[in-house]
Amino acid sequence: MNRTRTLTAGAATLAAALALTACAGGGDEGGGDGEATSLSVYIDSSPASVALWEGLKAAYAEENPDVTIEVETHPAGSEGDNLIKTRLATGEMNDLFWYNSGSLFQALNPDQNLVPLDDEEWVGSIDDNFATVVSTDTALYGAPVGASFAGAVIYNKTIYEDLGLEVPTTWDDYMANNQAIKDAGLVAVAQTYGDTWTSQVPVLGDFYNVEAADPGWAEAYTEGEKKYADEPALAGFEHLQEVYDAGFLNEDFASAVYDDAVRMLAEGEAAHYPMLTGNVASSIGENYPDAADTLGVFPLPSSVSDDNGLTVWMPNGMYIPKSTEGAQLEAAKEFIAWLVTPDSCAVQAETTDVGGPFVVDGCELPDDVPALVSDMQPYFDSGDTGLALEFLSPIKGPALEQITVEVGSGIRSAEDGAALYDEDVVKQAQQLGLDW
Structure with missing residues (x-):
């Protein structure tokens, strides 16, 4: 979404409160013949990131006592983006840094600024989707740290069992389920437009279906040749409108916020919530542990096919600047x-609430992950996953969340909303220097 950081980490920074050793440049020379080596890593300062890296540095120190990992933090969001670009441009980047994959990675001019990693032995063990989003036409530059997550429908399994419903694979099946849930006196689809960012998920999470129906859509979109006002991309906006028109939403959808929807799901008041799995997995772990086995996940169903798959977001990459x-x-x-080994993945699972499968061969999910996370694994095993658009195109207009709120609230039609969003992205394309 390029709102991934907002959606998954979000909150205020915790860097100063956690005594991480800061180091602006490279560490001490050394590394061979038993000499001590210090490596400096630059990460964002969200609490989840800090906790993850505290766990990783401690685990690596146990196995490698002659190596010290020093962690420095930067603010999340655009301020952090600018700091990273500045350090790369001036040759003052840390020994390694942890940063977004996909279009934000491409904006770092990786061929000029980063060390290629194509020849490393571990490259063949990473998921093809991840390899795509840390590569240029020239080389691969990143290794995954963290788990994937998906934009999908979180659902209450108990409600499904009580009503005798099956997981839908088509949009018509999904709407029929919603009607049965409404008839039972429950909220069919929770929406939370009080947190406007949540309104985007039904559109962005539908991208697997867009690309499946029209292979190469993302590339043509970047060239200005495809539009959201046309099928198959229009379907995401149409689905927002159809759910509203059918009366399937919670009465307070306009003011409800993300936490309200998770509570409704966990307590059995609502059956569905289109959302990012990483967010909900974290919320369950923190606030509703008893719902870990109750909430599951399925892909946003397609209007044109029953061959569903998950739209997935890839984890951040670990990169080495050429100044190292x-x-x-x-x-x-x-x-x-070491970071792309099962031992490292185990540490990651212990220190954070993973929102989806790892993207490294041999890295298994723990037995105690929420059901919505384990439900994703079969789609990864079968290859029925596709990257979210933000990993395939740098184009994303700033007004999407306001437009999807309007469409999902009955204020604007799906066709008008999609056309307005097509106008919105033109500005960004021009800023990126694209010939539209």
Whole structure:
């Protein structure tokens, strides 16, 4: 979404409160013959990120006592983006840094600024989707740290069992389920337009279906040749309108916020919530542990096919700037090689609430993950996953969440909303220097 950081981490920074060792530049020379080596890593300062890296640095120190991992934090969002670009441009970046994959990665001019990692032994073990979003036409530059997550429908399994419903694979099946749930006196679809960012998920999470119906849509969209006002991309806006028109929403959808929907799901007041799995998995772990086995997930159903798949967001990548050289470079590569092992994934699962499968071969989900996370694994195993549009195109207009609120509230038609969004993205295309 390029709102991934907002959606998954979101809150105020915690860097100062957690005693992480800050280091603006490269660490001490060394690394061979038992000499101590210090590696500096630059990460965002969200609480989840800080907790993750505290766990990773401690685990690596146990296995590699001669290597010290020093973690420095930067603010999330655009301020952090600018700091990273500045450090890369001036040659003052840390030994390694942890940052977005996809279009934000491409904006770093990786061929000029980053160390290629194509020849590393671990490259063949990472998911093809992830490899795509940390590569240019020239080379692969990143290793995954963190788990994937999806934009999908979170649903209450108990309600489904009580009403004898089956997981839908078509949009018509989904709407029929919604009608049965409404007839039972429950909220069929929770929506939370008080948090406007949540309104985007039905559109952005539908992108697997768009690309499946029209392969190459993302590339043509970036070239200005495809529009949301046309099928198959229009379907996401149409679905927002159809759910509203059918009266399937909670009465307070205009003012309700994300936490309200999670509560309704966990307590059995609502059956469905289109949302990012990473967000809900974290909320369950923190606030509704008893709902871990109650809430599941299925892909946003398609209007044209029953061959569903998950629209997925990839984890951040670990990158090495070209300013890291010599013994520091070798130590940095050894650290990355450890980061893409099952041991590292186990640490990641222990220190954060994973919102989906890992993207490294051999990295298994823990047995105690919420059902909505384990429900995703079969789609990864079968290859029925596709990248969210933000990983395939830099085009995303700033007004999407306001437009989807209007469409999902009956204020604006799906056709008008999609056409307005097509106008909105033109501005960004021009700012990116695209010839539209």
